[in-house]
Amino acid sequence: MDELEILKNHWxxxxxxxxxxxxxxxxxxxxxxxxxxxKWIFIISLLEFGFWIGISFFMKDSTFHDNxxxxxxxxxxxxxxxxxxxxxxxxxYLFYKNYKTISATDNAKTLMENIIKTRKTVKYYVIFxxxxxxIGVIFGTYYVLNNVPMVVEKLELASANNQEFKVYxxxxxxxxxxxxxxxxxxxxxxxxxxGLLLRRLxxxxxxxxxxxxx
Amino acid sequence: xxxELKHSFVELLETHQNIVxxxxxxxxxxxxxxxxxxxxxxxxxxxxxPKFRGDSKFSTWMYRVGLNTAITLYRKSKRTINTQDFQGxxxxxxxxxxxxxxxxxxxLLYKAIHQLxxxxxxxxxxxxxxxxxxxxxxxxGISEVNARVRINRVxxxxxxxxxx
Numbered sequence: 001m002d003e004l005e006i007l008k009n010h011w012x013x014x015x016x017x018x019x020x021x022x023x024x025x026x027x028x029x030x031x032x033x034x035x036x037x038x039k040w041i042f043i044i045s046l047l048e049f050g051f052w053i054g055i056s057f058f059m060k061d062s063t064f065h066d067n068x069x070x071x072x073x074x075x076x077x078x079x080x081x082x083x084x085x086x087x088x089x090x091x092x093y094l095f096y097k098n099y100k101t102i103s104a105t106d107n108a109k110t111l112m113e114n115i116i117k118t119r120k121t122v123k124y125y126v127i128f129x130x131x132x133x134x135i136g137v138i139f140g141t142y143y144v145l146n147n148v149p150m151v152v153e154k155l156e157l158a159s160a161n162n163q164e165f166k167v168y169x170x171x172x173x174x175x176x177x178x179x180x181x182x183x184x185x186x187x188x189x190x191x192x193x194x195g196l197l198l199r200r201l202x203x204x205x206x207x208x209x210x211x212x213x214x
Numbered sequence: 215x216x217x218e219l220k221h222s223f224v225e226l227l228e229t230h231q232n233i234v235x236x237x238x239x240x241x242x243x244x245x246x247x248x249x250x251x252x253x254x255x256x257x258x259x260x261x262x263x264p265k266f267r268g269d270s271k272f273s274t275w276m277y278r279v280g281l282n283t284a285i286t287l288y289r290k291s292k293r294t295i296n297t298q299d300f301q302g303x304x305x306x307x308x309x310x311x312x313x314x315x316x317x318x319x320x321x322l323l324y325k326a327i328h329q330l331x332x333x334x335x336x337x338x339x340x341x342x343x344x345x346x347x348x349x350x351x352x353x354x355g356i357s358e359v360n361a362r363v364r365i366n367r368v369x370x371x372x373x374x375x376x377x378x
Contacts, residue, residue: 038256104282211364
């Protein structure tokens with residue numbers, strides 16, 4: 001006889017492994033807070049949005065911003081800030097819309113796909129921010145090297161001493177190094193948080209896809 | 215949410231709690247983990263309950279939410295990452311119907327099932343609950359043909375685990 005058939009014959013007759021829960025115990029249970037991965041994704045995503053908004057506020061108050069003002073770059077910064085807020089609202093709207101579609105009553109595949117989709121919205125927002133930072137740094141560096149009087153002076157002095165290349169290289173290298181450190185730290189952080197949180201979901205989704213592919 | 219809604223839900227849950235216990239039975243291997251998963255399934259059921267329209271049976275609706283929680287939503291807490299076997303907890307089966315050999319066989323079967331992956335366990339659960347292939351495919355979101363093929367593969371896998 002098939003092994004599973006043996007179990008099936010007994011399945012219905014099985015009693016609770018633990019004491020049957022009473023009405024009062026079950027009532028208490030529904031008042032407790034969920035600790036599902038969806039809840040965690042929601043909290044972490046909100047923190048991420050908060051983090052990037054915080055960064056933009058920090059930049060606004062920083063000396064960097066004042067320097068930009070000094071070199072008349074505010075006309076560029078204002079439209080950039082407006083665009084970044086529009087992008088933020090767009091991503092947040094997408095995130096919330098996707099989050100709302102997550103339902104435990106969907107079939108397993110749809111549920112997993114909706115969770116992954118919600119998560120991806122925030123991921124794309126983070127990628128957008130990183131790309132913006134990289135582009136900003138490239139343009140910023142170019143501008144600083146050519147327009148900031150103190151830097152231009154140093155470069156002219158270096159040029160007179162035939163050390164122009166050295167100064168350029170060390171400046172660019174420094175900027176690149178800081179960028180790399182920031183990006184690596186962020187990737188590590190993401191890998192740790194989402195790697196742990198979504199590992200099981202990803203394994204099961206892959207398994208489900210495999211199941212449905214042949 | 216209203217008191218009446220809570221009351222009607224808890225009453226239904228009390229009657230059908232065996233389904234939740236059975237899901238936990240397949241997905242966990244110790245009492246703490248069982249309780250944790252039971253708690254999370256209960257919360258997910260309650261969250262989804264206002265949208266339960268009664269066009270499917272409450273028990274069928276419970277399978278889906280229960281399995282979805284076990285496979286996808288449940289975040290294993292530290293204490294549930296435990297390799298301790300389920301042997302310490304034995305399901306009581308009406309004694310007169312089984313002899314020792316059968317009980318032993320069942321114990322081994324559960325042990326083998328715990329070695330399956332989460333999706334295979336879901337297939338086993340739905341099969342044991344006597345769900346037809348259409349229901350299995352709808353619950354998991356796979357085709358009916360694949361549901362049939364996979365159940366057979368799980369059976370073979372269990373055979374291999376039990377008779378290496």
